[in-house]
Amino acid sequence: MMSLLTAEGLSGLLFLVFIGVTLAGALVATNARSLIRSVAGLALCFLGVAGLYYYLNSPFVALMQILIYVGAVCVTIIFAVMLAESSDLKRVTRRNGLVGPLAFLTSGILIWALAGLALKTEWRPAPCLLNRGTVENLGQSLLTTYSMSFELISVVLLVAVVGSLVLARVGRDK
Amino acid sequence: MHVDPEIIRLLAFLIGVIAFAALNAAYLVWLERKEAGHIQRRIGPKEVGPFGLLQPLVDGIKLMTKQLIVPAGVDPVLFRIAPILVMVPAIMSFVTIPFSETLVARNLDIGLLAIFAFASVNVLGLLLGAWGSRNKYAVISAARVVSQNVAYEIPMLVTVVTLVMITGTMNLHNIVMQQQGGFWHWNIFNFSASPLMPVAFLIFFVCMLAETNRAPFDMAEAESELVAGAFTEYSGMGFGVFFMGEYANIVIGASMATILFLGGWDCPFGLFPGVHWFLIKMYFLIFTVIWIRWTYPRTTFYGLLNLSWKILIPISFFNLILTSAMLKVF
Incomplete structure (x- = not known):
């Protein structure tokens, strides 16, 4: 059991926070009532992903993720929404009751397959570090x-x- | 109980950075009001404390005790998140700014990029707040903020790229270390790299004014035409946090100009370098920013965009090409 009061413990906690932020952002982006909130969720998701990049030892990519995706792409999307969306909140109506469960089933299978693939593959460590x-x-x-x-x-x-x-x-x- | 010293260091810098940002925001309001007063042949705040020095604290208490009104019809979540989205990235940018040779919270190798990345979130906060307010003035202001920031980010980044070509590093500490030993070593007078360096500094400074929405480029707030622009619906500390974010961004902009062009903590005459020189240069730049605000009227929106696209961007690209040619030839 690692104490939270060490640098490793804190960084581990932060890693979990980033994962949580990514998932929460993705959920908000797909389930929000209004388009603009979806974009806000997307921005949150991008921030979480940037944090994950940082933990993968590529701070440059992490910062580029913030600069381009949060600072430029999200702003552009919001701008487009502002110009296009009428001021009333449009509720997205689901046409078929089956769509939700089916979507969950599909994504569940996808996650299961990807996770299985990642776990079962024998990852060979690269012979030398080509690119830092x-x-x-x-x-x-x-x-x-x-x-x-x-x-x-x-x-x-x-x-x-x-x-x-x-x-x-x-x-x-x- | 054993506590990792790294944690204590982290906490100390966290508190230090937040306190620095908040105190600066509070006292820059005081400086702004005093300076505005004297420019307009008034005295400015003088009742609370000597020279009105306690005014920011009283104002802070006033703002905090006010009711936080969330008007009917706004998007409550976005409305509440927006001020935080403006303030937090501004505070995070302070983490990598080197105030002196040793006084830096985290010396990132790509610190320059980190500051621009965090600064880009600022626009998102303003946009969400303005759209969440569901107010006509706020939406007009949001549209202006985006076109203004897009227009001025280009010359600013091109100027910074020029500078990075000269320094060869994005580590802010190393950039300052290259400029040590008197003012003729500073990047603003680095004529061997490009004869246009003072012009580059001017472009950077103008873009900094526009990026932080300061007059004469304060099209986002524009109180005479848009009430208060994006902040129209905000009251109490919601407005206060936006305001603090704006001042924190000015401090960051002035710090960046100091680090990139004015030698950071280096003394102009080579005597006693240290954090005080950094602060002197930074506050002089902030003083100039406020001075400009109370001297020039607001530009028109087309004037603002023309200045960027027709003057600043061509000059900064010319400087980029000239610098790369000079670096190759000499």
Whole structure:
């Protein structure tokens, strides 16, 4: 039994808190009444995931998760909701009573399968630590080994920007 | 009972950071009112305590004893969460700011990134609060906050990227250590890296004003047109926490400018470096921020966006290219 008053004990507790935050955020995101609360739950979930990344020894990815997903993606979604949603709270009506139980069953099977796979696989430790996840390593591999994917992603983003501009123009002419 | 010294260190820094943030928020209000008073040829607060120094404490008690009204029709959960979402990231940013060579709660290797990551949550808090209020003024203010923050985050981050290219590290402690030994070593006068460094500092400072929603860029609050913008429906300490978050963010912005451009705790003449130099530079920058607020009127919204997209972003990109060329050639 480890005392809570040691650094390890506290960090273990914090790890559990992050897991709880991730799950709670995901539940809020899927079950909330209003869209905006769903987005708030999503932000909470992202924060929890960022904490988990930190425990996986990649603080850079954790901070990027906060900066991009919480700071940019969630804000963009809220902005879209603000422009689109009418001010009345829309209740999402469930069409079929079977949908809920079926969804739970499906996700249960999925979790069971993934957990079984993860537990039964014999994980071989890597022969040497190739990449410590530091900013230098990440930058070098992005610009050397994975430069092609890096460039492709930027092209996708460019297409998205140009496409949204075209759509906005068309809407304005009408 | 045996307690890990690391836990005690953690607690001490936690309390220290929260106390620093809260005291700064309280006394910057006093400074703001005094400075505004003297700029407008008044005295400012003077009744409570000598020079009105106890005014922030009395104000705090007043705000805390007021009823927390949650108006009918607001989203009660989001309405209550929003002030916390503004305040907590601001306090977390203080964790990695090095006040002197030894006085830092946690010296992160990517401290610079950590501060920008936490600062980005601030917008989310304002947005949720404004939308949760279900108030027309608040929603207009939220739309303004987002476009303003998106517009000014770009030149700010480009400037910071330029700086990181020069320093080669995102560790705030190391960034300050590179600037030791007199003011000609500071990044603002680092002409060998780029002749535009003072301009970069100016861009950073202007973006900091806009990111913290300070006048002349306080389009989010804009009391003459939007009542109080995102804070319209808030009363008592709900409003107080928003206010404290705003001042905490100003302190962080001024600290970042001090660390990145003005040599942190380094003395301009090489004498007695220490935490006092950091505080002098930081408070001078905060003084300037307040000075600007009471000197210039609010800009128009289009003026604000034009300044960023047509002036600040091109200049900061030009500086980025120039710096990379200079770093390659020399």
